[in-house]
Amino acid sequence: xxxxxxxxxxxxxxxxxxxxxxxxxxxxxxxxxxxxxxxxxxxxxxxxxxxxxxxxxxxxxxxxxxxxxxxxxxxxxxxxxxxxxxxxxxxxxxxxxxxxxxxxxxxxxxxxxxxxxxxxxxxxxxxxxxxxxxxxxxxxxxxxxxxxxxxxxxxxxxxxxxxxxxxxxxxxxxxxxxxxxxxxxxxxxxxxxxxxxxxxxxxxxxxxxxxxxxxxxxxxxxxxxxxxxxxxxxxxxxxx
Numbered sequence: 001x002x003x004x005x006x007x008x009x010x011x012x013x014x015x016x017x018x019x020x021x022x023x024x025x026x027x028x029x030x031x032x033x034x035x036x037x038x039x040x041x042x043x044x045x046x047x048x049x050x051x052x053x054x055x056x057x058x059x060x061x062x063x064x065x066x067x068x069x070x071x072x073x074x075x076x077x078x079x080x081x082x083x084x085x086x087x088x089x090x091x092x093x094x095x096x097x098x099x100x101x102x103x104x105x106x107x108x109x110x111x112x113x114x115x116x117x118x119x120x121x122x123x124x125x126x127x128x129x130x131x132x133x134x135x136x137x138x139x140x141x142x143x144x145x146x147x148x149x150x151x152x153x154x155x156x157x158x159x160x161x162x163x164x165x166x167x168x169x170x171x172x173x174x175x176x177x178x179x180x181x182x183x184x185x186x187x188x189x190x191x192x193x194x195x196x197x198x199x200x201x202x203x204x205x206x207x208x209x210x211x212x213x214x215x216x217x218x219x220x221x222x223x224x225x226x227x228x229x230x231x232x233x234x235x236x237x238x239x240x
Contacts, residue, residue, distance in 0.1 A: 025057035026067070029077045037065050048100065050092035055100045062104070083205060087212040094216030098228035102141045109135040113146035114231065142227040148185035149210055149232045155181055206233055 031053055041059040044052045060067060080086040111133040129145070144150075159174040189202040210232040221228040 025054045025061075026069075028053040030073075030075050031057070033060075034065075037063075040065070045103075048096050051096035051100050054097065055103065058100065058104045083208065086205075087209055090209045090213040091216045094213040094230075095220045097230060098217055098221030098226045099224060101143055101228050102224060102226045105143070106141055107136060107138050108141060108143070109133055109138050110143040111146065112144070140225055140227070144227065144229045145231045147231055148181050149214070150229060152178060152181040152185050209233060 033056070037060060041056070041063050043056075045055045048055050057067065080089055110131070112129040112131055114129050132146075155174050155178040159171060159178050162171040162174055186203050189206060190196075190199045194202075213232055214229065217228050217230060
């Protein structure tokens with residue numbers, strides 16, 4: 001499991017492994033590395049045009065060094081200027097994440113889902129995910145996070161097949177599951193105080209960005225013999 005510590009945690013201090021196979025990482029725009037660490041673990045992986053920060057943090061996390069999350073520093077980062085640039089950015093993130101995961105977790109099968117109750121908010125990032133499957137030394141590499149985004153699309157696909165096959169009862173069941181998972185997915189965009197027009201815009205933008213992220217993971221992962229489906233952008237309401 002690759003965990004973005006800045007998106008999933010507000011707790012500072014030294015980072016430790018939170019569960020077997022979990023690796024926390026910092027984004028490059030908030031990452032400082034001692035030269036002595038680079039001398040020991042090596043420089044950035046030149047195979048990674050994106051997610052190189054995830055890969056080098058994975059090596060640091062598995063070395064004798066520890067990572068520290070400082071809550072006192074403030075960074076300003078230039079946002080993308082258009083929806084196209086934003087989608088290209090997240091396509092790049094998704095394209096190289098399966099490579100990084102396979103490099104450091106080859107032969108592992110992992111399936112998780114995120115516990116959505118408010119009691120998990122104070123927990124460390126890895127503890128917010130409930131592990132459904134963890135196997136090692138498998139012939140292929142796989143990591144799947146079950147999210148409302150994934151559930152919605154799987155249910156939608158099943159609904160389409162059931163309609164084509166003429167199964168009315170099954171179509172009704174999958175129709176209900178599709179609606180429930182869709183409402184669960186868009187819920188963060190309708191945070192209290194958000195105007196309805198702005199919320200609908202957020203739904204569209206976040207969905208398109210997630211489609212780019214998800215598609216890149218799926219396509220690039222299949223090319224290298226890895227099935228990797230990471231959590232999509234889903235916690236806007238908690239992180240703004």
